[in-house]
Amino acid sequence: NSAGKEFYGPYDAQHAVEKYREELGIEVVPFQMMTYLPDSDEYKPVDEVEKGTRTLDISGTELRSRLRSGREIPEWFSYPEVVKVLRDTHKPRSAQGFTVFLTGYQNSGKDAIARALQVTLNQQGGRSVSLLLGETVRAELSSELGFSKEDRKRNIGRIGFVAAELTKAGAAVIAAPIAPYEDARQHAREQVGKYGDFYLIHVATSLEYAEKTDRRGVYARARSGEIKGFTGVDDPYEAPTNADLVVDAEKTNVRSIVHQIVLLLESRGLLDRV
Amino acid sequence: NSAGKEFYGPYDAQHAVEKYREELGIEVVPFQMMTYLPDSDEYKPVDEVEKGTRTLDISGTELRSRLRSGREIPEWFSYPEVVKVLRDTHKPRSAQGFTVFLTGYQNSGKDAIARALQVTLNQQGGRSVSLLLGETVRAELSSELGFSKEDRKRNIGRIGFVAAELTKAGAAVIAAPIAPYEDARQHAREQVGKYGDFYLIHVATSLEYAEKTDRRGVYARARSGEIKGFTGVDDPYEAPTNADLVVDAEKTNVRSIVHQIVLLLESRGLLDRV
Numbered sequence: 001n002s003a004g005k006e007f008y009g010p011y012d013a014q015h016a017v018e019k020y021r022e023e024l025g026i027e028v029v030p031f032q033m034m035t036y037l038p039d040s041d042e043y044k045p046v047d048e049v050e051k052g053t054r055t056l057d058i059s060g061t062e063l064r065s066r067l068r069s070g071r072e073i074p075e076w077f078s079y080p081e082v083v084k085v086l087r088d089t090h091k092p093r094s095a096q097g098f099t100v101f102l103t104g105y106q107n108s109g110k111d112a113i114a115r116a117l118q119v120t121l122n123q124q125g126g127r128s129v130s131l132l133l134g135e136t137v138r139a140e141l142s143s144e145l146g147f148s149k150e151d152r153k154r155n156i157g158r159i160g161f162v163a164a165e166l167t168k169a170g171a172a173v174i175a176a177p178i179a180p181y182e183d184a185r186q187h188a189r190e191q192v193g194k195y196g197d198f199y200l201i202h203v204a205t206s207l208e209y210a211e212k213t214d215r216r217g218v219y220a221r222a223r224s225g226e227i228k229g230f231t232g233v234d235d236p237y238e239a240p241t242n243a244d245l246v247v248d249a250e251k252t253n254v255r256s257i258v259h260q261i262v263l264l265l266e267s268r269g270l271l272d273r274v
Numbered sequence: 275n276s277a278g279k280e281f282y283g284p285y286d287a288q289h290a291v292e293k294y295r296e297e298l299g300i301e302v303v304p305f306q307m308m309t310y311l312p313d314s315d316e317y318k319p320v321d322e323v324e325k326g327t328r329t330l331d332i333s334g335t336e337l338r339s340r341l342r343s344g345r346e347i348p349e350w351f352s353y354p355e356v357v358k359v360l361r362d363t364h365k366p367r368s369a370q371g372f373t374v375f376l377t378g379y380q381n382s383g384k385d386a387i388a389r390a391l392q393v394t395l396n397q398q399g400g401r402s403v404s405l406l407l408g409e410t411v412r413a414e415l416s417s418e419l420g421f422s423k424e425d426r427k428r429n430i431g432r433i434g435f436v437a438a439e440l441t442k443a444g445a446a447v448i449a450a451p452i453a454p455y456e457d458a459r460q461h462a463r464e465q466v467g468k469y470g471d472f473y474l475i476h477v478a479t480s481l482e483y484a485e486k487t488d489r490r491g492v493y494a495r496a497r498s499g500e501i502k503g504f505t506g507v508d509d510p511y512e513a514p515t516n517a518d519l520v521v522d523a524e525k526t527n528v529r530s531i532v533h534q535i536v537l538l539l540e541s542r543g544l545l546d547r548v
Contacts, residue, residue: 140435
């Protein structure tokens with residue numbers, strides 16, 4: 001545990017196997033807990049160390065914590081090759097990939113938030129940042145999909161697949177589709193969750209505001225019936241019940257929203273504090 | 275250059291601007307080339323250094339080479355913050371992403387090669403490895419696409435998009451679609467090439483051998499006309515003219531082919547020699 005004490009005694013596993021030896025048919029090769037004596041630079045079984053001799057050790061919990069934060073692992077603890085493999089498989093949080101998934105109405109401000117977040121994360125350095133805007137993804141991955149419930153889910157499934165692979169590769173992924181269906185968002189969370197953190201940000205700008213400030217006139221075309229199956233006009237939007245953050249671009253400016261997201265990521269240990 | 279000499283004199287740019295000062299309307303703030311004197315631990319303009327004093331310097335070429343290989347950049351050369359930004363933007367080759375793109379007939383052995391290469395690269399450690407098998411991609415990204423020329427190109431375009439983003443993120447990407455069209459493969463090379471190396475491997479196993487060893491019976495179904503538009507049967511395959519490596523799974527076993535690919539990647543400095 002964090003005080004450096006082991007939850008299990010060092011020989012509990014050996015004793016347990018020893019106890020059921022006949023039943024298991026497994027012979028135990030006894031292996032004694034070794035400890036490091038810094039003054040003589042040697043390793044000895046703990047029970048052979050004379051009382052009062054200075055010893056050094058790192059508990060499993062402490063080791064995992066050092067790997068997570070990228071802190072130094074002393075030379076006496078293990079071979080450099082072993083430490084390298086441990087570091088490869090236990091990347092510090094600040095080197096792990098994650099996905100920020102923005103959901104909300106068309107023109108809710110999610111694209112502007114996504115772009116500004118991309119700039120901020122790029123300035124942080126370290127991770128590669130991948131931006132998956134709704135329209136980019138539609139063009140690159142889903143050109144022949146329409147806007148039926150089925151096709152919308154497939155589109156989000158593709159974003160989930162790509163975000164998961166990128167998260168595995170250690171990237172910071174910012175996705176900003178409309179994603180109106182709860183189960184499709186949940187599926188994306190599960191896809192990404194296999195490899196890293198997933199944060200659902202509900203850009204809960206009201207439909208009225210999104211429509212009022214729509215300079216491209218897409219809402220007008222949807223109201224007139226020229227565009228069919230438009231989210232918020234003649235297609236449903238299921239508001240998330242499990243968002244990690246809810247923001248509103250009418251009440252808060254983009255810069256402050258990005259700051260809130262950065263604070264969230266920082267609080268989870270994903271960003272190096274600069 | 276590699277001998278540590280500069281291609282341009284240190285003040286050439288300043289002199290050029292000075293010469294066209296009136297025309298450009300730019301005033302030059304003279305900035306003299308500084309050098310480091312290790313014995314007194316100080317920096318001086320080069321022309322103020324007394325003859326015979328020991329000085330240290332790193333040329334631009336040498337600096338880029340050190341960044342590329344990840345070698346040490348001495349403390350006296352720059353501030354640690356500056357070196358960190360340089361390292362972030364000039365990743366060593368062994369930390370840069372790349373894509374290995376296998377093309378060939380169905381059942382040519384490219385899936386087996388791709389999987390074995392994935393295992394080998396995973397054992398190397400360091401990079402995340404992403405496998406984009408033809409069938410996985412069809413299911414995850416292109417479920418509603420068919421096998422017309424147009425749809426095949428779209429499918430390869432999606433692989434190119436995903437491979438490019440993953441390469442940017444520093445991953446090792448292994449793609450193994452059939453990819454029968456030269457221009458689609460060329461487009462994928464350009465997409466990935468923006469962010470990292472792209473290696474086209476032609477798995478040139480003969481159609482006869484691929485068909486003869488097809489245990490799933492897909493060639494038989496294509497011959498009988500049950501499957502239409504099957505590459506090699508009633509759909510064309512344009513053999514690559516610019517492959518980085520040509521292999522044949524009939525003549526060479528999978529293990530040796532993977533070894534050839536690894537040697538190619540090593541020769542380009544992409545893998546740490548273990």
